[in-house]
Amino acid sequence: MIPWIQLDSANTPDGGQELRLKRRGPEFSIMLGANELMNSRLSGSEEALARLSCERIVGRRQPRILIGGLGMGFTLRAALAELGADASVTVAELVPAMVAWARAPMADLFGGCLDDPRVTVREADVGQLIRSQASAWDAILLDVDNGPEGIVYKANDALYGADGLNAARQALRPGGVLAVWSQGSDAGFTRRLKQAGFAVEEVGVRANGKRGARHVIWIATNEQ
16 A cells, blocks of 8 residues: 655645645545545535535626635636636635645646636635625635534634624626535524524535545525
8 A cells, every 4th residue: 555655745724733744646635634625536515515515606797706815726627627718716824734735745636726816815814805895706615624613723713603604605707606514514604694684505425426425515695
C-alpha cells in the first residue's frame, strides 16, 4: 500500500490547532488532528452545494456569488461549470496556507480554476465580507468548517447564529440564496434559518455520487 506523505501544515486562525496536508499517490487529504476534513476522492456533496445553488439563480444577469471556504476547489469548479461568462465568483478563505496549497501541491486538482477571469480569491473572513455590503450577492455558499457545529475555528459559529443569518439575508439580493454545507443534520439550525426569514429546504446528499457518507445542504431563499 502506498503510504501517506505529509506535505505541509498550518495553524488554524486562532492558532489552537494544526491543519495537515497529506498525499498518497494522486489522493490528497487535509487533516485536523485525527479528523479528516477533506479528501480529494470525496467531492459529491461539495459539488452539489454549487449545483443546487446555481439552479435557483439561473437566468440572472451578471450574477454575483460568494463562496466561503476554498477547500479542495470542488464547489468553485462546479459553480464555474454552471455559471455563464458574465458571472463573478468571490472565494473567501481565512487560512492563507489553503490558498498556497491550491496553487502549488494541489494545482492539478484545481485545474486552473483560480485563474478563471470570473474568480477573485480573498484571504479574508467570509463573515466580514457578508457584513460589508447589503444586497450584494445572488448566492452565498458556505462550506466553512464542519457546518453549523464548527470544530476547526470556533469563531465560525458566528456565521450560523441568529446575527450571522440576519447579516447573510441582508447581504443577499431579493430571491437570493444562502446555501450551507454540513456533515450532518441540525434541527436547531433549520429553525434559526426560518426565524431569520428564509424559506428553507434541507437536502440530503452523498459524499461520493450514490455512495459514501450522507451530508446535508440547506438551501435558504431570501424571499423579501
